[in-house]
Amino acid sequence: MSIKTEEISSLIKKQLANYQDTISVEETGTVTYVGDGVARADGLENAMAGELLEFDNGVYGMAQNLESNNVGIVVLGDYTGIREGDTVKRTGRIMEVPVGDALLGRVVDPLGRPIDGLGEIKTDKTRPIEKKAPDVMERKSVSEPLQTGIKVIDALVPIGRGQRELIIGDRKTGKTSIAIDTIINQKDQDMICIYVAIGQKESTVRAAVETLRRYGALDYTIVVSASASNPAPLLYIAPYAGAAMGEEFMYNGRDVLIIYDDLSKQADAYRELSLILRRPPGREAYPGDIFYTHSRLLERAARLSDDLGGGSMTALPIIQTQAGDVSAYIPTNVISITDGQIFLNADSFYAGQRPAIDAGTSVSRVGGDAQVKAMKKVSGTLRLDIASYNELASFAQFGSDLDAATQAKLARGERTVEVLKQGLHQPQPVEQQVVTLYALGHGYLDSLPVDDILRFESELANFMRANHQDLYDQIKSTGKLPEGDALDQAISSFKDTFETSDQKKSTAADQDESQEAEN
Known part of the structure; x- marks a missing residue:
């Protein structure tokens, strides 16, 4: 058997053509x-x-x-x-996870991979999921409001851009609804929203996405979903991935709202991981660094200094309690990290008070500095009014004879509680809220039946938009109440034309009688 020199030379040439002088070394x-x-x-x-x-x-x-x-x-x-x-x-x-404008309007998993069936996300930017929070000198104080569109929050527990405000309460008390309504209210506010769903059913996340799409809010929102069917590591990293996506916008001078729904499930996932990794368990079997797990996440929410572009990231973490116990381990941890809490009371929820926010337990430690002056003026005594009404109402049920002053306080309290009710997915602009609370505080609602309060509020808003849009614009642009008595005149003129339910019934009865007489 002979080997031709041509074959040998062609083989050598082929080997030389494919030769690489770089050696790949992998650990x-x-x-x-x-x-x-x-x-x-x-x-x-x-x-x-x-x-x-x-x-x-x-x-x-x-x-x-x-x-x-x-x-x-x-x-x-x-x-x-x-x-x-x-x-x-x-x-x-x-x-690291992919970041950038390409993620807006999309639903992704905690690794940034699309799970909405809308194709690939085209972005070459990435950020590490773990990053050191901005230092004290890199921040500035919270001074701009983040309007939620929910009267009781914007009036009593206002939230500022760059704040961390905890939403806490039992299951099925409306925590997620507040978060979704806040996202919906950011339309045309130049705000990027990120909704991180942790440990929820995929059908629940789908419903939330469809709600955002229906109200036109998905265009400026990123949804990060680590559903209940995902392994524990994805539930654990989901909020960090969401924070990384938000930081990309924050460090480019944009304002971001991020919602973690909810951190109780993330804590459970981290506990599961830690126990399997054989880390020593601590209180309630949570690992010793569970506080650090949440603090290093929430501290990334900030309002940056002007030197860094002045962007902000506002965090609304959600925590689920058991039977209203805010003194449990994880709730107390997160309460101590955040700048206040919105506490949802199950009893109020089942009694028909929606949103079921407990004005006595809820507090905002910095949002008042960001509240517009008009809202601060009309909501000044609101918290005290509600507290005194609750106290009087508990005594009044045992006694029948009440003096006129007590009866007046009870009547005002009933109307205050009624005014603070709000329908689902119906956020209101701040100027509408201010006019409603102004009417309440100046006694325009005192003579109305409680059942007519919400209808009065709705029809007043329509009347103001149709006839006094300039007053709305003035409140919105200046943040102050209009000077003089223009607002009083507008509300008085509307009230003169407003018919209560009893008046409508009597008018209808009179019409029926006159019709019968004619026949």
């Missing part, structure tokens, strides 16, 4: 354990905390425990395809 490890969304691997001596690691089957993991003889990895996906003995390699990248 790899071997999986020694896998289960419950967690893997352990040895051999990754130089792995970094939070580094992205890749398994043989293409699934990624994040280095979490850096121990002397192995690395604890949380698997960010389906771990059932990983086996002991598989290879895992370092990527050299800290865990």
Whole structure:
């Protein structure tokens, strides 16, 4: 058998053409354990905390425990395809997510992958999910309002841009509804919204997305969904991924509203991960760093100084309580991190007070500085009025003879409680809220039956828009009440034409009688 020199030379030429002088060196490890969304691997001596690691089957993991003889990895996906003995390699990248305008209007998972069926998200920008919060000197004080469109919040527990305001209450008391209504109210306010759904049913997230789409709010919103069917690591990183997406806008001078719904489920997911990673359990089996888990997330919400562009990120974390117990471990942790809380009372909710905000327990520690002057003026005594009404009402049910002053206070309190009721997905502009509360505080509602209050409010708003839009514009542009008695005259002229339910019935009865007489 003879070998031709032409064949040998062609083979050599082919080998030389494909020759590469760069040597690829990858640090790899071997999986020694896998289960419950967690893997352990040895051999990754130089792995970094939070580094992205890749398994043989293409699934990624994040280095979490850096121990002397192995690395604890949380698997960010389906771990059932990983086996002991598989290879895992370092990527050299800290865990990051895609960011930018391309994500607006989309529903993504905590890794930034689209899950809404609308195709690929085209962006080449990424940010690490973990980032140090802005320092004290990089921030400035909260002085601009973030209007929620909900009367009781904007009047009693106002929120400023850059604030962290906790929404807390039992399940099914309207926490998510407040968050969704706040997003809807940001239309035309130059505000980017991010809604992070943690541990919720996919059908629930779908309903929220459809609500945002119906009210035109999805165009400026990013929805990050880590549903109940996802593994615990995705539930744990979801809020950090949302914060990273928000920081991209904040550091470019934009205003961002981010909602974490809810951090109770994230805490449960982190507890599950920590126990599987064999970290020592603490109170209620939560790991010792559960406070740090939430504090390093919420501290990233800030209003940046002018040198950094003046952007802001306002955080509304949600916490679920058991039987209204705000003194439990996770609620007290998050209360101590945030700048106030909006407490939802289950008893008020079932009694028909929607939104069921407890004015006595709810507080905003910085939002008052960002409240417009007109709102501050008309809502000054509102909290005291509600507190004194609740106190009087509890005594009045035991006694029948009440003096005129007490009866007047009770009547005003009933109307105050009625005015603060608001329908679902019906946020109101601040100028409309101011006029309504002005009418309440100046006694225009005192003579009306309680059942007619909300109709009076609605018809007053329509009357003002049709006949006195200039007063609305003045409140909106200046943030102050109109000078003189223009507002009083407008409300008085409307009230003179307003018919109560009893008047309508008597008018209808008179018409029926006259018709019968004619026949």
